[in-house]
Amino acid sequence: MKAAYIEKHGLLGEIKVGDLEPPICKPHEVLVKTAYSALNHLDIFVTAGWPGLKLEFPHILGSDGCGKILEIGSAVQDASVQIGDMITINPGTSCGTCPTCLAGEHNFCKQYSIKGEFFKGTFAEQFTIPAVNILKIPHGFPLNEAAAAPLSYLTAWRMLTTKARVKSGDYVFIQGGSGGVSICALQIAKYFGATVISSTSSEEKAGILKKLGADHVVNYVENPDYPNTVFKDLTQRKGIDIVVDSVGPATFPNSIKMLNSGGRLVTCGATTGPISKINLNAVFWKQLEILGSTMSNQQEFRDVMKLVFEGKLKPVISKEFALSETQEAENYLDSGNHFGKIVLRP
Template sequence: HIAELGSDVTDLEVGDRVVLNPGVPCGRCEYCLRGEDSLCIDYKILGEHLPGTYAERVAVAAKNALKIPTDLAFETAAAAPLAFMTAWRMLVTRAAIRPGEDVLILGAGAGIATASIQIAKLAGCTVYVTSSSDEKLQRAKELGADVLVNYKTMPWSKAIWELTGRRGVDVIVDHVGEATFKDSVRTLRKGGRILVPGATTGPMLELDARYLFWRQLSVLGSTMANQREFEEVMKLVFMGRLKPVVDRVFPLDQAREAHEYLTRGEQFGKVVLSIA
């Protein structure tokens, strides 16, 4: 809830239920003036570059607060912005996915993966997912995934290659990084796009330039989103077309336990801290 307002804020009221856009651009550089917030030369993220929301109160610019429907739980709303705005920009703006395309999403249980599955499905794509857990794969199927690959049973790149008739997929979401990137590149069709929104296993990516130029591949980095993209994807969340996946909710004073839970990699979706 909003507890206090600055004197010049006119479109919000004390008591409003809101969700925050965690991206904080400078508003002055050439990229901000073009509306490309996440390319800002001094871009900051709440909780990474600025004090975050592991707190009972946080001060933000009014433009970062977006009112939420009365029937949307705070825990669900909190799980949406970071994952969904990142996945939306990455898939819709950067990769420009189209109906009928094959999209492979690595690591089905990650927050960005659960968002990407739903967005790719909403766009009319065939969605492939990988995981080492059959339980996570089944939950991914419930979100809309079409083809499930357990990489403990068979190397995922080989499985995808065979499942696509040795064509490869159009788009790959690889937030894993060092451990998977080489195989991701080899699993793309000619002219395919690989999306890199993170690198949880390490930042040094192996790339054979011959694959890149001969197969005419595109490697697209993507992070966060601009205000328009944030509002577009949150509108779909508010409408129920996209559904944030909350794995577990911990009270704020159990933040340590929440982080320990995350390090075990057992979650499917987002882990949320509750203030109340």
């Protein structure tokens, strides 16, 4: 089968497309004929590698994907799973049997992993996935959106609901508003009735963010003093209740500054580096909460995908590439010129 893979770690130029052996369906898994897969920044991090990441090469990239079930493993007990079903996947897998998994906290499992991270991914004509991780796609729902939605939406959902406890009337500020997770966070915050302020770098992106529902957009290039604008003009000197900040050291000091007493900063990444200065006086005096979040459990995945399938949350597709153009697609993601998700079709 055709697949996009790496044979060693390095820059995006290491990504190749060629023929590899199709995956074998293990007893608890299903084998899927890929309709679409979708890119995430994780692909770039996995390609680069990190200390402790030991992959079996060739390693197929890709966390998100959807398609048709070709084969059902012998140990799959769920009778509703049928050959021919069109399904999408929760890319987060766990052991399913430890006390943490049995308590429903799958993303705290010691064996928690993301498809395409430690195990072979979805950028191929076929992939396998544990049957507990699949979700049927309603008839007629666009397949590119079904592939693109899971990782970004489940991440943003856990951040805003379980972690930051968003509610109607909150002021939510989203740093770097045009990224995949940020767009999902904007839609989820609006769904709960929050007032959303996004930051971005261009007027063009600002226009799209407003169309997607952002109440205000600040341009951090033209207005580096945007925390002041947010405080005085946009929140009537109240400050922000929740900041979604996965940018890191470039924005953390401003994020802390903008928060109102009792405010929450929630992060699922640090694209500008792992070390940041924090004003601890602000943290204790304003009684702030700094919340880490990664991926989601199975229930959160199902909760957010229900809203996606009902059309209450709408995946934004930036561009479609062929599987043979995976390297070009990853370069496009890395360039930051995209707005929304990038998908691949085999």
